[in-house]
Amino acid sequence: MSGETVSQWYNDHVELEDKRLILGRLEYEVTLHYIREAIDCIQRQEGHTNPLKIADIGCGTGVYAIPLVRAGHHLSISDISPSSVHLAHQKARAAGLRFTTTFSLDARCLRYHAEIYKPAHYDIVLLLGPVYHILSGPDRSDVLLAGLETVKPGGFMLAAFVTKNAHLRDVATRDPERLHTEWGFYEGYLRDGRYARGGKAPMWHGTIGEIRGLIEGLQRAGGEKGVESEVLKLVSCEGFLGFGHASHLASLGEEAFERWLGVVLESAADDTTLGAADHVLAVIRRTK
Numbered sequence: 001m002s003g004e005t006v007s008q009w010y011n012d013h014v015e016l017e018d019k020r021l022i023l024g025r026l027e028y029e030v031t032l033h034y035i036r037e038a039i040d041c042i043q044r045q046e047g048h049t050n051p052l053k054i055a056d057i058g059c060g061t062g063v064y065a066i067p068l069v070r071a072g073h074h075l076s077i078s079d080i081s082p083s084s085v086h087l088a089h090q091k092a093r094a095a096g097l098r099f100t101t102t103f104s105l106d107a108r109c110l111r112y113h114a115e116i117y118k119p120a121h122y123d124i125v126l127l128l129g130p131v132y133h134i135l136s137g138p139d140r141s142d143v144l145l146a147g148l149e150t151v152k153p154g155g156f157m158l159a160a161f162v163t164k165n166a167h168l169r170d171v172a173t174r175d176p177e178r179l180h181t182e183w184g185f186y187e188g189y190l191r192d193g194r195y196a197r198g199g200k201a202p203m204w205h206g207t208i209g210e211i212r213g214l215i216e217g218l219q220r221a222g223g224e225k226g227v228e229s230e231v232l233k234l235v236s237c238e239g240f241l242g243f244g245h246a247s248h249l250a251s252l253g254e255e256a257f258e259r260w261l262g263v264v265l266e267s268a269a270d271d272t273t274l275g276a277a278d279h280v281l282a283v284i285r286r287t288k
């Protein structure tokens, strides 16, 4: 993958991406729930309600960063797509909010950017996008490790992944012949999870086992550098519904939506629910 391809795609589709989580409302609210849970946990641990330092790497158009900065936290935002960072900055400014640092960067070069890469500095690091756009396995592992290095002991990293099931469900829904007519492509895809075809930003999709393997590798590599961590949860951001069913909830009124959210959250972190995930969120705590 070339970083330019991903960056170009998000630069060209910045408005579309800004609206993605309207239909993905459940993914958004579930993710925000676990971010807030991490914030509460840190504040409880430390016995205060002071603002936290949060790095949102792959911030997109600021869909998570803006509510977090509005809640009073200090946000350092960055993304490979300059147009996305720019829109996030503009939206914040229009709402009278300010980010601590706003930066365009490729997460694969995180360690070269002292403005963002600050070892053991942040209470929370969000990697909600970069990892599933990185086709090289070693690069994925290294981005996760670089992110974890910037988390304070006791702090959290939340990283998002996309599953192969998500793509296969989408093909079955929209173009079921394709699995057979393009079997040559799909044989390779099922093996390595690389979805790199013209017109789309390249992606890596994993099985739950592959995602777990990647995180176990992170823990081993971190351990060798004295960066210890524990995985608190793997969560299905669409609960047991998957994106297709979850999208029907998007236009519900607040109270009706909250009912669904409550029911989905009951089992979102159950192993048996993960097979229905389109997006998987790993909640990782740095312990040392």
Ligand SMILES: C[S@@+](CC[C@H](N)C(=O)[O-])C[C@H]1O[C@@H](n2cnc3c(N)ncnc32)[C@H](O)[C@@H]1O
Binding pocket: 003, 006, 007, 010, 017, 021, 057, 058, 059, 060, 061, 063, 078, 079, 080, 081, 084, 105, 106, 107, 108, 128, 129, 130, 131, 133, 134
């Ligand atoms: C699907 S969007 C997610 C945006 C937002 N974090 C969210 O969860 O809605 C993926 C984001 O990751 C960014 N991204 C992809 N590869 C990246 C990389 N190597 N370094 C930094 N950002 C990257 C993209 O530009 C895009 O903004």
